[in-house]
Amino acid sequence: MKSLMFAVMAVVGLSTAGVAQANEELAKKSGCLSCHAVDTKKMGPSFKDVAKKYKGNAAAEADLVGKLTTAKGHPKVKSSEDDNKALVKWVLAM
Ligand code: HEC
Structure with a gap:
């Protein structure tokens, strides 16, 4: 039973890492990383800072997708x- 649990945890862990890497x-x-970095500010804020800024804001996802897609309040992205x-x-x- 214990080993099954470890196996499941290993698979879940791997797939999460896989998704992060794909993203x-x-x-x-998509060119995001020419103006952004995960940890440090470049031309745009670091992605960790963005996550901090919108923490607990349920509307953030739709809001930010809208900004990026319509290029309003954000430089145009491809x-x-x-x-x-x-x-x-x-x-x-x-
Ligand atoms: C040409 C440079 C550039 C590119 C390319 C770029 N960004 Fe940005 N991004 C910025 C700047 C500058 C800001 C800060 C805008 C502001 O707050 O006025 C920003 C802000 C953001 C924010 C926070 C917006 C907010 O309202 O708080 C997010 C999320 C974001 N960018 C995601 C992305 C993603 C995802 C991509 C790739 C698809 C991307 N950016 C590509 C320059 C860029």
Whole structure:
């Protein structure tokens, strides 16, 4: 029983890391990382700071996806709305 639990935990752990990596890849591909970094401020705020700013704000996800997709209140990005959703979810979960 114990070993089964460890196996399940290992799989869950791996898939979470996999998702984070896929999102980072997407952020790179979408050009986000030329103006942002996870930990440090570049031209834009660090993604960790963004997550801190919107912590507990239930409207943040839709709000930020809207900003990115319509390029209002944010520089124009080339990623699709679906990609923006995945990216904003990733950022807010930091
Ligand atoms: C050309 C540079 C540039 C690119 C490319 C860019 N950003 Fe930004 N981003 C900024 C700047 C500058 C700000 C700060 C804007 C402000 O607060 O007025 C910002 C702010 C943000 C915020 C916080 C907005 C808020 O209202 O608090 C998020 C989230 C964000 N960017 C996500 C992304 C994502 C995801 C991508 C890639 C699809 C991306 N950015 C690409 C420059 C950029």
